[in-house]
Amino acid sequence: MIIPLVKGLLLTLSRFFSKPITIQYPEEKRTPYPTWRGIHYFMTNEKGETICVACGLCVAYCPSQCITLEIGEREDGSRYPITYEIDALRCIYCGFCQEVCPVNAIRMSTNYEYVHYDKANFILTKEKLISLKEKV
Numbered sequence: 001m002i003i004p005l006v007k008g009l010l011l012t013l014s015r016f017f018s019k020p021i022t023i024q025y026p027e028e029k030r031t032p033y034p035t036w037r038g039i040h041y042f043m044t045n046e047k048g049e050t051i052c053v054a055c056g057l058c059v060a061y062c063p064s065q066c067i068t069l070e071i072g073e074r075e076d077g078s079r080y081p082i083t084y085e086i087d088a089l090r091c092i093y094c095g096f097c098q099e100v101c102p103v104n105a106i107r108m109s110t111n112y113e114y115v116h117y118d119k120a121n122f123i124l125t126k127e128k129l130i131s132l133k134e135k136v
């Protein structure tokens with residue numbers, strides 16, 4: 001009877017002096033694993049425009065069907081997204097969009113702190129996806 005009690009107390013005592021495994025979030029932040037799939041962002045060119053060529057592959061592959069794209073065409077025949085939106089509340093963060101993108105335009109960041117009260121903030125427009133790149 002007394003031996004299990006002593007064992008239990010010793011275990012408690014050893015934990016008392018061991019390094020804590022918890023962190024004091026949000027003052028302390030955990031570094032996510034490099035392949036963590038957080039909120040999306042758009043890669044941009046030197047003019048600050050998205051490098052998306054509006055091929056539509058991400059739209060076709062997205063299992064949640066949460067990407068919408070309106071395709072535009074320049075005079076030189078190159079394509080660009082007039083509008084591009086990801087509904088981040090329907091997204092399942094599978095990463096297919098970034099995997100299929102032929103120009104690596106759409107990427108997923110390690111940002112795990114994208115939180116808002118307003119649902120509208122979870123509609124990631126082209127402009128918002130460009131601005132999110134700065135917060136990566």
Ligand code: SF4
Pocket residue numbers: 061062063064065066067086090091092093094095096097098
């Ligand atoms: S990560 Fe989200 S937006 Fe991208 S393909 Fe998966 S469900 Fe669709």
Ligand code: SF4
Pocket residue numbers: 051052053054055056057058059069097100101102103104105106
């Ligand atoms: S983000 Fe990539 S896959 Fe999606 S339409 Fe643009 S170029 Fe194509």
